[in-house]
Amino acid sequence: MGIIVENRKMKKLFGGVYFGKKVLITGHTGFKGSWLALWLSQMGADIIGYSLQPPTNPNHFDLLGMKINSIIGDIRNLEKLKQVFKEHKPEIVFHLAAQPIVRISYINPIETFSSNVMGTVNIFEASRAVFTVKAIVNITSDKCYENENKEWLWGYREVDPVGGFDPYSASKGCAELITNCWRNSFFNLKDYNTTHQTLIASCRAGNVIGGGDWAVDRLVPDLVRSASKNESVKIRNPSAVRPWQHVLEPLSGYLLLGQKLLDGYYDFAEAWNFGPSDEDNATVVDIANMVKKSWSKIRFDAENSSKLLCQNQPHEAGILKLDCSKSRAKLKWLPVWDIKKTIEKTSEWYRAFYEFNEIKSLENISSYISDAENKNMEWVK
Numbered sequence: 328m329g330i331i332v333e334n335r336k337m338k339k340l341f342g343g344v345y346f347g348k349k350v351l352i353t354g355h356t357g358f359k360g361s362w363l364a365l366w367l368s369q370m371g372a373d374i375i376g377y378s379l380q381p382p383t384n385p386n387h388f389d390l391l392g393m394k395i396n397s398i399i400g401d402i403r404n405l406e407k408l409k410q411v412f413k414e415h416k417p418e419i420v421f422h423l424a425a426q427p428i429v430r431i432s433y434i435n436p437i438e439t440f441s442s443n444v445m446g447t448v449n450i451f452e453a454s455r456a457v458f459t460v461k462a463i464v465n466i467t468s469d470k471c472y473e474n475e476n477k478e479w480l481w482g483y484r485e486v487d488p489v490g491g492f493d494p495y496s497a498s499k500g501c502a503e504l505i506t507n508c509w510r511n512s513f514f515n516l517k518d519y520n521t522t523h524q525t526l527i528a529s530c531r532a533g534n535v536i537g538g539g540d541w542a543v544d545r546l547v548p549d550l551v552r553s554a555s556k557n558e559s560v561k562i563r564n565p566s567a568v569r570p571w572q573h574v575l576e577p578l579s580g581y582l583l584l585g586q587k588l589l590d591g592y593y594d595f596a597e598a599w600n601f602g603p604s605d606e607d608n609a610t611v612v613d614i615a616n617m618v619k620k621s622w623s624k625i626r627f628d629a630e631n632s633s634k635l636l637c638q639n640q641p642h643e644a645g646i647l648k649l650d651c652s653k654s655r656a657k658l659k660w661l662p663v664w665d666i667k668k669t670i671e672k673t674s675e676w677y678r679a680f681y682e683f684n685e686i687k688s689l690e691n692i693s694s695y696i697s698d699a700e701n702k703n704m705e706w707v708k
């Protein structure tokens with residue numbers, strides 16, 4: 328085992344704001360949500376998770392075996408949501424529950440829109456029905472931007488229009504519009520601390536990788552799943568450029584933003600990009616090659632598959648980058664791990680799982696915090 332950050336230090340992260348705080352996480356049984364729940368539980372938060380059953384088997388949530396209040400429920404069920412909010416009185420909500428896969432959204436657009444759009448409306452309405460929620464951090468996506476026929480070489484900024492070609496991307500564009508609408512109509516900043524006390528913000532992160540993801544149709548899970556069966560993967564869209572980052576990167580951004588909102592800084596109640604440094608935007612095949620370098624069992628076929636599969640591919644963006652100048656300047660948020668370290672940590676996690684039945688998530692969090700401390704990040708001070 329590597330370094331484990333001592334409890335005392337863990338509780339002081341993000342100004343110590345999460346210690347003893349009632350935090351409701353939607354999507355806690357999923358990849359990002361389970362990492363967020365683990366980190367928050369280490370900081371001493373009182374966590375209530377609300378989600379459908381874990382979406383895959385195996386899954387990170389069950390492997391962690393955390394002792395949190397885990398409620399299995401659908402965000403489309405407003406009555407149940409309201410009951411949960413009334414009973415548990417959360418002070419901050421991190422909303423991550425969604426149907427997050429582009430290709431599934433082509434197969435099942437209705438489920439994608441009902442969960443990602445009406446589910447988000449329900450989260451805001453359930454928050455409005457109680458007076459305890461001081462902050463809502465709504466997780467949308469880098470894919471929320473209007474990118475049809477753009478293929479910009481530069482990154483999207485928070486002020487660029489939202490849109491989305493495919494059902495998933497459009498549903499996340501809608502989730503952004505809804506956030507704006509509720510902030511204007513019900514949680515207006517001019518009425519903050521008079522008729523309401525809730526600040527809401529949205530976050531657009533990049534293509535997240537890290538241990539514990541087994542979702543279908545995602546590059547790293549596809550590679551490691553196949554390696555575990557000694558199979559090779561056919562890679563679609565090998566030349567697509569994406570903003571890759573370790574799962575802990577956007578989470579440190581969400582937590583830092585949550586801290587600002589809980590502390591009442593109302594000028595942070597807006598949209599935020601949390602992406603990698605520009606040089607860490609890489610193609611799909613670059614990432615596959617890097618993963619293979621750190622785990623030789625990985626096998627894939629990019630050339631043939633690109634010819635074979637691309638004609639029958641549903642549309643996905645070719646180049647997608649995020650401009651994170653605003654989060655760097657205003658939130659003082661910066662990535663901690665570059666792409667090399669991200670791949671190293673991710674491959675190491677899956678190797679430890681498949682070869683030694685070991686879960687390295689806590690060790691990853693500790694090592695991320697130590698590296699953040701060495702880089703003098705705002706949230707560790």
Ligand SMILES: NC(=O)c1ccc[n+]([C@@H]2O[C@H](COP(=O)([O-])OP(=O)(O)OC[C@H]3O[C@@H](n4cnc5c(N)ncnc54)[C@H](O)[C@@H]3O)[C@@H](O)[C@H]2O)c1
Nearest residue numbers: 354356357358359378379401402423424425427442534535
């Ligand atoms: N993973 C990425 O690269 C990435 C990138 C950008 C944005 N995001 C966003 O981050 C969030 C989390 O993504 P993830 O990668 O952890 O996905 P995931 O599929 O691993 O987890 C999704 C979670 O949402 C829950 N869920 C889905 N529909 C629900 C419903 N109707 N009611 C209640 N719970 C429901 C699932 O049970 C699961 O807990 C999503 O909103 C996704 O759009 C992910």
